Amino acid sequence: MAEFIIEGGHRLSGEITPQGAKNEALQVLSAVLLTDEPVTISNIPNILDTQRYRQILSLMGVKITEVDEHTFTFQAENVDFEQLRTDEFARLSTKIRASIMVLGPLLGRYGKAYSGKPGGDQIGRRPLTTHFEGLEKLGAVITTSPDEKFFELEAKQLKGCYMQLNEPSVTGTANIVMAAVLAEGETTIFNAACEPYLYQLCTMLNNMGAKISGIGSNLLKIQGVNKLHGCTHRIFPDMIEVGSFIGMAAMAQSELTIKDCACDHLGLIPYTFGKMGIRMERKGDDLIVYGQEPYQIYSDPREASILTIADAPWPGFTPDLISIALVTAIQAKGSVLIHQKMFESRLFFVDMLQSMGAQIVLCDPHRAIVVGLAREKRLRATKMSSPDIRAGIALLIAAMSAEGKSVIQNVEQIDRGYEHIVERLNGLGARIERVSQL
Numbered sequence: 001m002a003e004f005i006i007e008g009g010h011r012l013s014g015e016i017t018p019q020g021a022k023n024e025a026l027q028v029l030s031a032v033l034l035t036d037e038p039v040t041i042s043n044i045p046n047i048l049d050t051q052r053y054r055q056i057l058s059l060m061g062v063k064i065t066e067v068d069e070h071t072f073t074f075q076a077e078n079v080d081f082e083q084l085r086t087d088e089f090a091r092l093s094t095k096i097r098a099s100i101m102v103l104g105p106l107l108g109r110y111g112k113a114y115s116g117k118p119g120g121d122q123i124g125r126r127p128l129t130t131h132f133e134g135l136e137k138l139g140a141v142i143t144t145s146p147d148e149k150f151f152e153l154e155a156k157q158l159k160g161c162y163m164q165l166n167e168p169s170v171t172g173t174a175n176i177v178m179a180a181v182l183a184e185g186e187t188t189i190f191n192a193a194c195e196p197y198l199y200q201l202c203t204m205l206n207n208m209g210a211k212i213s214g215i216g217s218n219l220l221k222i223q224g225v226n227k228l229h230g231c232t233h234r235i236f237p238d239m240i241e242v243g244s245f246i247g248m249a250a251m252a253q254s255e256l257t258i259k260d261c262a263c264d265h266l267g268l269i270p271y272t273f274g275k276m277g278i279r280m281e282r283k284g285d286d287l288i289v290y291g292q293e294p295y296q297i298y299s300d301p302r303e304a305s306i307l308t309i310a311d312a313p314w315p316g317f318t319p320d321l322i323s324i325a326l327v328t329a330i331q332a333k334g335s336v337l338i339h340q341k342m343f344e345s346r347l348f349f350v351d352m353l354q355s356m357g358a359q360i361v362l363c364d365p366h367r368a369i370v371v372g373l374a375r376e377k378r379l380r381a382t383k384m385s386s387p388d389i390r391a392g393i394a395l396l397i398a399a400m401s402a403e404g405k406s407v408i409q410n411v412e413q414i415d416r417g418y419e420h421i422v423e424r425l426n427g428l429g430a431r432i433e434r435v436s437q438l
Contacts (some may be wrong), residue, residue, distance in 0.1 A: 003409045004422065007431040008206075008402035011291070012254035014428050018242050019045040019263065019419045020235035023320075024197040026098035027174045028204055028233055029053050032062065032074035032177060033105035035208060037230030042071040044235060048416040050345050054098045057329060059092065060102070061084050073348065075230075079106065084114035090149045093118055097171070100131060103153055104175035108182035113153040130172030131163050137163045138176070140182055153225055160185035168193040168218060168313040174201055181210040183224040189431065190383055191219045196265040200236055208232040216421045241418065242287065242323040243269045244393050247328035248425075249276045249289040251401040253375075258287040267315045274324065275307060276332055296375040297334030306369075310339035322346060322396040330358045330379065331401065332334040332372035349391040352384040355396055381406040389417035396421075400430055409437070 006410035017412045021044035029050070032039045044050055046069055054072070058064055065073040083089055087097035093099035093116025104196045106113035119305060132142055137155035160183045165172065173193040180187035192198070195218055202215040242261050249256040250273070263285050270280055270287065277295030281288045297307050311319035319342045326338045330353065340346045343366040354360055356379040359371040381404030386392030392414035411434070422432045
């Protein structure tokens with residue numbers, strides 16, 4: 001266990017490059033199970049979640065060769081199904097929600113699959129209905145092991161079909177796509193998730209020999225093939241890190257250059273932070289966030305309501321940045337309603353921000369009103385605990401702007417999603433110390 005000690009009030013400056021996208025990495029790492037040939041993936045973020053997922057793949061018998069810190073070659077020549085029913089596999093599965101994504105590729109390639117009950121962030125209900133309904137429509141029979149530790153799936157031959165997903169689940173869509181690429185006939189998926197993560201996964205699968213059309217849209221058509229081959233793939237920059245750095249620069253009154261952002265795939269992220277009054281400029285594939293005094297929250301003179309920032313399926317504003325938008329609004333001039341529609345527990349960290357002096361009213365589990373302080377007073381340092389990845393980085397941003405020294409515990413949650421975050425931010429002028437707890 002470790003904690004961060006943060007001395008607030010230091011301005012940042014310089015350049016920072018976002019890591020590879022965590023959410024994409026977990027999908028494309030699952031896709032290596034679809035072939036017995038080598039697959040080389042670069043720009044993998046060196047974070048706790050990808051480390052844990054490599055452990056799962058290794059336990060399954062996947063040969064993993066490290067090329068460098070962010071590049072690995074995977075070869076799933078022989079998958080050890082006996083290991084998929086061990087207590088160790090069940091234990092690792094509870095550490096990371098992405099473990100559920102072994103089901104699609106194993107089912108497509110072998111006609112059978114096992115998965116432990118997945119873990120991950122405790123941010124509210126995250127049902128697996130989309131995964132299971134989609135795989136069942138392809139022909140899978142799903143049961144639970146007698147000890148209820150594992151899901152067990154079987155299918156003599158997956159067959160393509162038309163399906164409309166009950167919700168555009170990102171991991172659910174990924175799981176179904178990975179099964180469908182080796183199914184017999186054509187699969188049509190309507191209401192598919194269309195985040196950049198899926199764009200990248202489908203592009204990688206096509207490079208492996210799959211036949212997927214409609215990539216980047218919510219209507220995917222997949223013509224099944226008999227076999228996939230190896231490929232090389234590079235992961236996109238992490239758009240959640242890009243949004244985190246935008247909010248961090250604004251709260252710290254700092255000018256930052258965020259390098260190599262894949263700006264064409266950021267969706268509404270720059271637009272939404274722009275509505276909060278944050279000045280940015282795109283130069284090529286870089287984003288420059290300008291340091292400024294109070295940033296004025298946009299108010300439409302044609303409407304009587306305050307600005308509302310709400311999450312939505314892509315191309316809407318990603319729910320992973322709702323916590324960052326909320327903390328960024330603390331020092332804005334004006335008020336904003338933050339509406340987290342998808343997860344009912346993601347706003348429960350605001351009490352820690354309130355203890356720092358933030359003016360936030362938690363209306364219900366899904367909505368909070370932030371009344372900006374407009375730099376008229378600084379937040380107070382305090383002791384906090386990170387409840388999940390995104391709330392953890394939001395608390396870190398708040399602490400970096402506060403007066404005095406703050407402590408954040410349970411920082412392993414932040415480590416799950418942000419690579420070498422202390423060293424990278426200290427390189428910009430922050431003062432953060434990682435301390436091991438006894």
